[in-house]
Amino acid sequence: MNIRRAASISLSVLFGHKLRTLLSSLAVGTGVAAVVMMVGAGEAAKRDTMSKIQSFGTDLLTVRAGRFKSVGGRMRGVARFTTLKPRDAQHIRKYVDGVEKAGGTFHRHATITYKNVRTRTDVMAVEPEVFGIWRVHASEGRLFEQKDEFRMARVCVLGPTVKENLFGDGDPLGVPLKVGNIPLKVIGVSSPRGQDTDGDDLDDVIYVPLSTGMKRMYDVDFLENLLIQVRDKESMELAREEITSILRKNHRLKEGKEDDFTIQDQSQLMETELQTQEAFALLVAVVAGLSLLTGGIGIFAVMLISLRERRREVGLRRAIGARHRDILVQFLLEASMLSLLGGIAGEVIGFAGCYIICVSSGWAPVLPLQTAVGAFAVSLATGLVFGIYPAREASKLDPAESLRAAV
Amino acid sequence: MIELRGVKKTYYTEGKETPVLFGIDFKIEEGDYTAIMAPSGTGKSTLLNILGTLDKPTEGKYLFRNRDLTELSDDELSRMRNKSIGFVFQLFNLLGRVSVLENVLLPLLYAETYPKEARERALRLLDMVGLGDRVHFKPNALSGGQQQRVAIARALINEPDLLLADEPTGNLDSMSSEEILQIFDEIHRKGRTIVVVTHERDVALRADKIITMKDGRVFSEERTR
Numbered sequence: 212m213n214i215r216r217a218a219s220i221s222l223s224v225l226f227g228h229k230l231r232t233l234l235s236s237l238a239v240g241t242g243v244a245a246v247v248m249m250v251g252a253g254e255a256a257k258r259d260t261m262s263k264i265q266s267f268g269t270d271l272l273t274v275r276a277g278r279f280k281s282v283g284g285r286m287r288g289v290a291r292f293t294t295l296k297p298r299d300a301q302h303i304r305k306y307v308d309g310v311e312k313a314g315g316t317f318h319r320h321a322t323i324t325y326k327n328v329r330t331r332t333d334v335m336a337v338e339p340e341v342f343g344i345w346r347v348h349a350s351e352g353r354l355f356e357q358k359d360e361f362r363m364a365r366v367c368v369l370g371p372t373v374k375e376n377l378f379g380d381g382d383p384l385g386v387p388l389k390v391g392n393i394p395l396k397v398i399g400v401s402s403p404r405g406q407d408t409d410g411d412d413l414d415d416v417i418y419v420p421l422s423t424g425m426k427r428m429y430d431v432d433f434l435e436n437l438l439i440q441v442r443d444k445e446s447m448e449l450a451r452e453e454i455t456s457i458l459r460k461n462h463r464l465k466e467g468k469e470d471d472f473t474i475q476d477q478s479q480l481m482e483t484e485l486q487t488q489e490a491f492a493l494l495v496a497v498v499a500g501l502s503l504l505t506g507g508i509g510i511f512a513v514m515l516i517s518l519r520e521r522r523r524e525v526g527l528r529r530a531i532g533a534r535h536r537d538i539l540v541q542f543l544l545e546a547s548m549l550s551l552l553g554g555i556a557g558e559v560i561g562f563a564g565c566y567i568i569c570v571s572s573g574w575a576p577v578l579p580l581q582t583a584v585g586a587f588a589v590s591l592a593t594g595l596v597f598g599i600y601p602a603r604e605a606s607k608l609d610p611a612e613s614l615r616a617a618v
Numbered sequence: 619m620i621e622l623r624g625v626k627k628t629y630y631t632e633g634k635e636t637p638v639l640f641g642i643d644f645k646i647e648e649g650d651y652t653a654i655m656a657p658s659g660t661g662k663s664t665l666l667n668i669l670g671t672l673d674k675p676t677e678g679k680y681l682f683r684n685r686d687l688t689e690l691s692d693d694e695l696s697r698m699r700n701k702s703i704g705f706v707f708q709l710f711n712l713l714g715r716v717s718v719l720e721n722v723l724l725p726l727l728y729a730e731t732y733p734k735e736a737r738e739r740a741l742r743l744l745d746m747v748g749l750g751d752r753v754h755f756k757p758n759a760l761s762g763g764q765q766q767r768v769a770i771a772r773a774l775i776n777e778p779d780l781l782l783a784d785e786p787t788g789n790l791d792s793m794s795s796e797e798i799l800q801i802f803d804e805i806h807r808k809g810r811t812i813v814v815v816t817h818e819r820d821v822a823l824r825a826d827k828i829i830t831m832k833d834g835r836v837f838s839e840e841r842t843r
């Protein structure tokens with residue numbers, strides 16, 4: 212049998228039954244669309260988290276001034292302390308093997324005034340090394356340095372969002388700002404950091420030297436966080452132990468007393484989140500797969516109905532020379548065309564849906580090519596699997612009997 | 619060309635036996651135009667299905683050009699139907715969703731080779747049956763007589779040795795019937811072997827030979843001319 216001609220005849224049959232074709236393709240299409248959409252969106256979310264892990268760095272430890280507990284996959288402070296000091300940072304830099312960079316931070320909310328424009332933002336007081344840890348550089352002007360830290364310089368670096376809000380396209384360098392009541396000079400604009408996992412803008416911030424923030428602006432002597440970059444992932448465990456013992460000594464914690472700080476491994480946190488995401492994505496994929504199954508059952512039903520109506524046709528085809536096999540192939544061809552048709556429509560809808568989900572969630576849209584090919588293959592397989600029983604039934608019909616069938 | 623020897627057919631359905639043919643013997647020569655005549659419900663279609671290899675006799679031999687067809691496999695029989703036998707049914711049996719031309723070409727789908735001049739051949743046949751101007755119509759846009767003529771063209775597309783017709787005019791008015799019978803006359807004149815089963819004497823009289831059946835047996839054979 213000539214498959215191309217058989218296919219073209221099958222197509223005419225399918226297009227002859229427009230509504231039926233539409234409905235059963237739709238069933239498969241919905242399944243394929245669901246799979247492509249959900250797997251694609253899941254993949255995009257995963258990549259998003261991955262890239263955040265990358266940007267956080269897998270070699271980063273964060274010491275937080277207080278006790279934190281993981282609640283629903285999120286760290287919540289249960290007790291805050293004022294015992295974490297710049298001196299701790301110095302000691303860690305000096306004594307802990309494998310530490311590349313370490314720097315303290317704290318932040319406050321503040322109103323910034325420039326001429327008659329006011330905006331509220333976060334003031335982030337950081338030691339210069341923190342920029343290196345965050346992989347932030349100056350996109351305009353310069354970042355502050357050790358000498359600014361020493362001098363408690365009245366300078367600040369604007370996050371890109373603040374720069375945009377206050378200056379638009381204008382040049383902020385050298386401009387005097389008031390942060391709260393303290394006049395500071397803008398010496399640079401930082402490169403963007405993007406969003407954190409909660410989607411908060413990390414660039415809506417103004418950086419000041421730690422000493423400036425502590426002494427000139429807010430009169431505090433303790434840190435919120437201490438960021439530490441270790442040489443490599445392998446140094447992490449040991450560094451963590453040494454940091455713990457230094458901090459406990461500095462904070463004069465007696466044996467048996469609980470830490471007054473929490474060491475967080477950012478990438479570890481993210482990996483936990485990644486796992487949750489993956490589990491969820493799997494669940495969603497399974498559900499989507501189930502809808503594909505429903506599509507298959509749709510095809511199954513349509514093919515069976517079609518078979519009942521077409522017994523005479525089968526008889527006729529047998530009379531003009533079709534073998535069992537030819538009938539089988541013809542029905543399989545029709546079933547797979549139905550599912551393929553649905554598959555194509557489903558892919559298109561699925562991709563569109565995936566794109567919309569990604570864009571509205573702020574993820575870089577991915578076109579999950581593997582999934583696409585997979586879903587396509589699965590839709591075709593669905594047609595074949597669910598088409599095989601009706602096709603076998605058709606091929607087994609007795610020719611003389613089926614020619615006697617009522618019209 | 620064809621010889622039936624002691625062909626019997628009994629249907630077994632739901633544990634019930636229905637004997638229909640009780641031992642049929644006859645020969646049909648190459649180029650003959652034969653009518654098999656019997657009242658309704660007495661096994662004409664059964665016999666024709668056996669002649670067309672769509673059904674197998676319960677007992678007896680069916681020789682086609684000295685080959686015993688009861689020994690062929692199902693695929694070989696399909697092949698044989700495709701190449702050597704053309705069918706015309708009472709109910710036309712056209713595919714409703716495809717064009718007249720596609721219907722005529724359908725048997726070639728199952729042929730070993732697809733002749734290059736298939737389309738021309740189909741068009742020529744449609745011309746012959748007077749439907750040259752209807753080739754792209756869908757069957758339901760045609761009258762019964764026209765549909766039957768499409769079916770005849772389809773039966774001839776593979777240039778079969780044997781044309782089998784089961785009450786070809788059973789569903790047609792007398793004018794359409796006459797047109798069909800004239801086409802049969804012409805096909806016969808060109809040398810093809812034809813077997814028509816019918817319960818109408820008028821139809822049977824168009825053939826060279828009439829085999830009359832009674833009680834599942836051959837009752838008489840007569841030459842009409």
Ligand SMILES: Nc1ncnc2c1ncn2[C@@H]1O[C@H](COP(=O)(O)OP(=O)(O)O)[C@@H](O)[C@H]1O
Nearest residue numbers: 629631636638657658659660661662663664665
């Ligand atoms: N599959 C079958 N099972 C049982 N009886 C059948 C079957 N097919 C036909 N018959 C019976 O066999 C007899 C002959 O049928 P058929 O060959 O169609 O007669 P005709 O074509 O002369 O009208 C009828 O009585 C019919 O009911």
Ligand SMILES: [Mg+2]
Nearest residue numbers: 662663664784
């Ligand atoms: Mg009959």
